[in-house]
Amino acid sequence: MSSSGPSAISLSPAPAGGLLPSQREREARGTSDGAARARKLGVRVVALAYLAVLLIAPVGMIFYRTFEHGLAPVWSAVSAPNAQNAFWLSLEIVAIAVPLNTVFGIGMALLLERGRFRGKAALGMLIDLPFAISPVVVGLALVLVYGKTGWFGDWLAQNGIQVIFSVPGMVLATAVVSLPFVARETIPVLRELGSDAEQAAATLGASGWQTFWRVTLPGIRWGVVYGVVLTTARALGEFGAVSIVSGRIEGQTQTLPLYVQDRFENFDITGAYAAAVVLALLALATLLAMNLLTRRTRGQVAS
Amino acid sequence: MAIEVHNVSKQFGTFTALDDVSIGVADGALTALLGPSGSGKSTLLRIIAGLEEPDAGDVTIGGDLVTGTPARSRGVGFVFQHYAPFKHMTVQSNVAFGLTVRKRPKAEIEARVKELLELVRLDGLAERYPSQLSGGQLQRMALARALAVQPKVLLLDEPFGALDAQVRGELREWLRRLHDEIHVTTIFVTHDQEEAMEVAEQIVVMNGGRIEQAGTPRELYESPRNEFVMSFIGPVNRLGNAYVRPHDIQILPEAGGNTIEALVQRIVHLGFEVRVELTLPDGREVWAQVTRASAQELELAEGQILAVRLPPPRVFAS
Numbered sequence: 307m308s309s310s311g312p313s314a315i316s317l318s319p320a321p322a323g324g325l326l327p328s329q330r331e332r333e334a335r336g337t338s339d340g341a342a343r344a345r346k347l348g349v350r351v352v353a354l355a356y357l358a359v360l361l362i363a364p365v366g367m368i369f370y371r372t373f374e375h376g377l378a379p380v381w382s383a384v385s386a387p388n389a390q391n392a393f394w395l396s397l398e399i400v401a402i403a404v405p406l407n408t409v410f411g412i413g414m415a416l417l418l419e420r421g422r423f424r425g426k427a428a429l430g431m432l433i434d435l436p437f438a439i440s441p442v443v444v445g446l447a448l449v450l451v452y453g454k455t456g457w458f459g460d461w462l463a464q465n466g467i468q469v470i471f472s473v474p475g476m477v478l479a480t481a482v483v484s485l486p487f488v489a490r491e492t493i494p495v496l497r498e499l500g501s502d503a504e505q506a507a508a509t510l511g512a513s514g515w516q517t518f519w520r521v522t523l524p525g526i527r528w529g530v531v532y533g534v535v536l537t538t539a540r541a542l543g544e545f546g547a548v549s550i551v552s553g554r555i556e557g558q559t560q561t562l563p564l565y566v567q568d569r570f571e572n573f574d575i576t577g578a579y580a581a582a583v584v585l586a587l588l589a590l591a592t593l594l595a596m597n598l599l600t601r602r603t604r605g606q607v608a609s
Numbered sequence: 610m611a612i613e614v615h616n617v618s619k620q621f622g623t624f625t626a627l628d629d630v631s632i633g634v635a636d637g638a639l640t641a642l643l644g645p646s647g648s649g650k651s652t653l654l655r656i657i658a659g660l661e662e663p664d665a666g667d668v669t670i671g672g673d674l675v676t677g678t679p680a681r682s683r684g685v686g687f688v689f690q691h692y693a694p695f696k697h698m699t700v701q702s703n704v705a706f707g708l709t710v711r712k713r714p715k716a717e718i719e720a721r722v723k724e725l726l727e728l729v730r731l732d733g734l735a736e737r738y739p740s741q742l743s744g745g746q747l748q749r750m751a752l753a754r755a756l757a758v759q760p761k762v763l764l765l766d767e768p769f770g771a772l773d774a775q776v777r778g779e780l781r782e783w784l785r786r787l788h789d790e791i792h793v794t795t796i797f798v799t800h801d802q803e804e805a806m807e808v809a810e811q812i813v814v815m816n817g818g819r820i821e822q823a824g825t826p827r828e829l830y831e832s833p834r835n836e837f838v839m840s841f842i843g844p845v846n847r848l849g850n851a852y853v854r855p856h857d858i859q860i861l862p863e864a865g866g867n868t869i870e871a872l873v874q875r876i877v878h879l880g881f882e883v884r885v886e887l888t889l890p891d892g893r894e895v896w897a898q899v900t901r902a903s904a905q906e907l908e909l910a911e912g913q914i915l916a917v918r919l920p921p922p923r924v925f926a927s
Contacts (some may be wrong), residue, residue, distance in 0.1 A: 451871060502689050502691060502693035503693045503695055505660050505680070505687075505689070505693065506687065506695075506751075506754075507695075507706065508660070508679070508681045508694040509659075509660070509681070509683075509685055509686065509687040509755070510679050510681075510707035510710065510754065510755070510756055510757075510758055511681045511707050511710055511711055512681060512706070512707075512710040513681065516710045520706075520710070521695055524695075524697040525696070525697065527623075580773060
């Protein structure tokens with residue numbers, strides 16, 4: 307072991323002027339405080355203005371225009387048979403596509419985060435593809451594969467299954483465009499959770515299934531919930547892909563967004579606005595449900 | 610139950626974590642795997658637990674070959690370095706987990722959990738969540754959780770690594786006594802030689818994926834097989850190829866009888882122990898360890914020239 311000599315520690319005296327800041331320093335700080343405050347305020351104004359121009363004003367206008375002449379015309383617009391049909395069809399598609407994508411998304415997240423295999427990076431990119439491809443292209447691609455002249459067209463026709471221009475095709479289109487959300491929201495949470503708790507469960511005798519339900523899923527639930535909300539919002543609002551595969555048959559394959567477009571094109575402004583408001587309220591309800599759910603359950607686990 | 614590891618090797622990519630390692634742990638023993646980071650000690654522990662599969666070699670627990678048996682069927686209790694609590698469950702549910710997944714009757718689970726929480730002195734905290742516990746409490750919860758399923762062997766990965774010095778000391782003592790009480794075969798991993806010496810009955814010193822030496826703390830200290838074990842298991846002075854323990858350097862009041870002169874560079878008072886840093890006539894630097902009492906008796910002072918007697922140095926064949 308080597309010995310080191312006593313290290314020289316210099317205790318330099320406090321600089322002249324002592325502890326009290328000079329008048330000039332104080333003035334300088336005063337102006338820089340003011341400048342910082344102005345900057346902060348500026349950023350807020352810009353952010354709010356941006357939101358106002360892009361989001362608050364247009365959505366506000368829709369609400370305003372819708373209820374401009376009171377509730378009666380709105381009620382008759384939304385209770386029109388085609389509007390009703392569109393509403394329930396949208397819910398039906400969401401009710402099928404969202405659970406499908408939730409299960410798929412969680413499975414995919416587990417595979418990508420916990421699995422060790424070749425081509426993992428490629429698979430990770432593949433599930434992001436629906437973000438990159440235009441929904442219209444997705445719709446066309448589905449028609450090419452499942453349409454009458456498509457790959458499976460003959461087989462499907464022989465077995466009496468209609469995919470394109472009916473609900474299965476619309477569910478498919480919706481599922482494709484909202485595919486990445488659950489996986490993408492779940493992967494970072496899964497990574498942060500780590501695999502220690504899962505391994506602990508294994509040493510304690512839990513099967514893979516028990517570990518998933520009792521340890522992994524509760525650990526990632528906020529990521530999953532957020533993914534589900536985004537998926538639902540995307541699925542509710544999907545227009546392009548569904549527009550192509552549905553054939554837009556009035557009263558049959560019209561979802562709410564398609565119905566809004568249809569009313570708008572037919573100069574039924576009240577109908578279009580009323581349906582748009584319903585769509586907006588559905589999305590709002592989803593967000594609200596997530597908020598309440600997270601708040602209540604978090605309250606139970608409060609630290 | 611006894612644990613035996615035969616010729617186990619493990620690669621991670623190009624890194625050799627374990628290179629043909631064999632150890633035997635007697636039934637009921639308390640063993641430490643000691644080594645620097647990257648020595649393969651945690652990998653060996655995880656292979657025994659079934660959390661990693663070896664590339665080659667076998668593991669037996671209580672005479673049964675368990676290589677290839679999944680962790681959940683090996684009957685091991687494992688305590689993770691960062692405790693791996695189930696954060697969304699109360700202390701009660703954490704400890705009960707192993708019994709719950711085995712679908713034991715509720716009354717039995719409750720009784721067992723109560724008993725365990727008393728054993729680890731967490732009774733009264735059953736309804737808390739892990740985020741409301743201190744490091745030491747989490748550690749004890751993790752231990753109770755591992756013990757709940759009455760494991761054949763208990764494995765602990767750096768059990769005291771993340772705790773502050775005082776809590777660490779208390780927990781070591783407590784683990785030692787707990788082992789005397791429940792007598793389950795226990796292996797723990799540590800990089801702290803003092804911890805290994807204090808707690809374990811047997812120490813396995815590892816380095817670079819190999820076992821350097823295994824034995825009782827005293828055997829390792831008194832007859833280290835090589836320079837790595839010698840310098841890892843206690844303080845050393847290196848004099849060329851030779852190694853000398855600081856407490857074997859004698860400081861004498863007068864010269865005579867193969868003593869040499871030495872200049873006192875620095876004196877460090879560490880309570881009972883006093884560390885004396887010396888320069889020998891040939892310029893080599895060593896340090897000697899003396900007690901406070903003898904430092905006072907010798908009236909040691911910095912800058913003083915002393916007589917010292919070096920013990921026969923230990924030389925290892927390289």
